[in-house]
Amino acid sequence: MDENIESIEKFIAHQFPDFVASLVAPLALVILLLAIDWRYGIVSLFGIILAFVVQFLGFNGSAKEKMHHYQTAQEDMNNASVEYVRGMPEIKAFNQTADSFRRLSKSITDYTSFVLEYAMGWQNCMPGFTTIIHNIYLLLIPVGIFIGMGAEDYRTYSLTFIFYLVLAPAISGVLNKIMYISESFTQIDGNVERMEEVLSIPVLQNQDVGAREQGHSIEFDHVSFSYDTGTSVKALNDVSFIARQGEVTAIVGPSGGGKSTIANLISRFWDVTEGCIRIGGVNIRKIPQAELMRQVSFVFQDTFLFKQSILDNIRMGNPTASEAQVIEAAKAAQCHDFIEKLPDGYHTMIGASGIRLSGGERQRIAIARAIIKDAPIIVLDEATAFSDPENEYLIQKAFEKLIQNKTVIMIAHRLSTIRNADQILVMEHGQLIEQGTHDTLMERQGKYTQMWNSYMESISWKIRAGKGGAIE
Numbered sequence: 001m002d003e004n005i006e007s008i009e010k011f012i013a014h015q016f017p018d019f020v021a022s023l024v025a026p027l028a029l030v031i032l033l034l035a036i037d038w039r040y041g042i043v044s045l046f047g048i049i050l051a052f053v054v055q056f057l058g059f060n061g062s063a064k065e066k067m068h069h070y071q072t073a074q075e076d077m078n079n080a081s082v083e084y085v086r087g088m089p090e091i092k093a094f095n096q097t098a099d100s101f102r103r104l105s106k107s108i109t110d111y112t113s114f115v116l117e118y119a120m121g122w123q124n125c126m127p128g129f130t131t132i133i134h135n136i137y138l139l140l141i142p143v144g145i146f147i148g149m150g151a152e153d154y155r156t157y158s159l160t161f162i163f164y165l166v167l168a169p170a171i172s173g174v175l176n177k178i179m180y181i182s183e184s185f186t187q188i189d190g191n192v193e194r195m196e197e198v199l200s201i202p203v204l205q206n207q208d209v210g211a212r213e214q215g216h217s218i219e220f221d222h223v224s225f226s227y228d229t230g231t232s233v234k235a236l237n238d239v240s241f242i243a244r245q246g247e248v249t250a251i252v253g254p255s256g257g258g259k260s261t262i263a264n265l266i267s268r269f270w271d272v273t274e275g276c277i278r279i280g281g282v283n284i285r286k287i288p289q290a291e292l293m294r295q296v297s298f299v300f301q302d303t304f305l306f307k308q309s310i311l312d313n314i315r316m317g318n319p320t321a322s323e324a325q326v327i328e329a330a331k332a333a334q335c336h337d338f339i340e341k342l343p344d345g346y347h348t349m350i351g352a353s354g355i356r357l358s359g360g361e362r363q364r365i366a367i368a369r370a371i372i373k374d375a376p377i378i379v380l381d382e383a384t385a386f387s388d389p390e391n392e393y394l395i396q397k398a399f400e401k402l403i404q405n406k407t408v409i410m411i412a413h414r415l416s417t418i419r420n421a422d423q424i425l426v427m428e429h430g431q432l433i434e435q436g437t438h439d440t441l442m443e444r445q446g447k448y449t450q451m452w453n454s455y456m457e458s459i460s461w462k463i464r465a466g467k468g469g470a471i472e
Contacts, residue, residue: 004194
């Protein structure tokens, strides 16, 4: 997006005026060449035509296709370079080198190979074109001598001959500008196509009928969803359940089971492929987007904080909240103490003056956002992932006040945090395979029982020194 928009802007602002000049100048030049003395004009035009013939003798394939290949190779190399820079900590940690990063190495090799092949394809014709254009006067000299042999008015003949010898070098400047402009047109065509690919992505259809919900229970009615519409692989497959208002619905299961997908679909970050999702009995497609966002609070596992003050970051949950309300929410989220220790307290800028927050601190600020928003639906995606045991207990105590009479969707890997949930959904491979309370699921001796037993074993797992100091 950034590079293509910049290229389009540069073309419109700077190169388009040159394009107009490149159209007018050749026409004026041809008229001038033929108007003063048609004989010299025809010789000059012959030199121009000969130069273009030599130029396109070496042209092979579609210019548009080659430019598309060039731009694609360049974008792949740029993207791979950015990814490599972002992944430097992992590369250093595992003692890898740039050569081991296959995508970067391959993208640079592909780009280099194409550019060299493309450039070498013009190694004969381009110098030939340049040589002829810059030396059209060599064609004019013998013609001028021949005309001079029969000239009667040597003064007029001399002025005309000298004029064309002076004009000949100007021909190369005009034609070179045409060549560069035509290349820019080919390049900008590719840029526009790439922008159209983004702009043609269909927007989420919203009926915005303003239907009024009856409560805030969430119902998944035979929901299926695929991130890629061109594949048969489904992230969710025929999932149905009801998360009732005033209850906690926990979602557990192996990685890739579809837990986070359920959370994202509730807020219409994507639209379902099949089935529908209802809030208070109303299809979420009939709820205005702004109203839907007001009803849902999120605490994601990956928390993003803006380069603003901590006060403003928390206040995003409720822009009209006073500073006192922000502090109250921060206390409930157990982040007031560490905020007070920062240089400027709640007015400390995130990322400024070397201010960096730990994962747990960032997560608690995100929880404060959710608390101050006070939305009727709360989605917690591993909200205590970065908390130590003490703060995890305090945050869960804060949740007791936060979730009163609200619809709570809680995604968790620590099964101990959802043991008292009103219902537990067990997801695997995008399907809802088990549903019930902790005790009910334990009695069934199914997938949840296996997960619980494994979780309890992991808690009791210890490292101890064996014989000879070896770790067992």
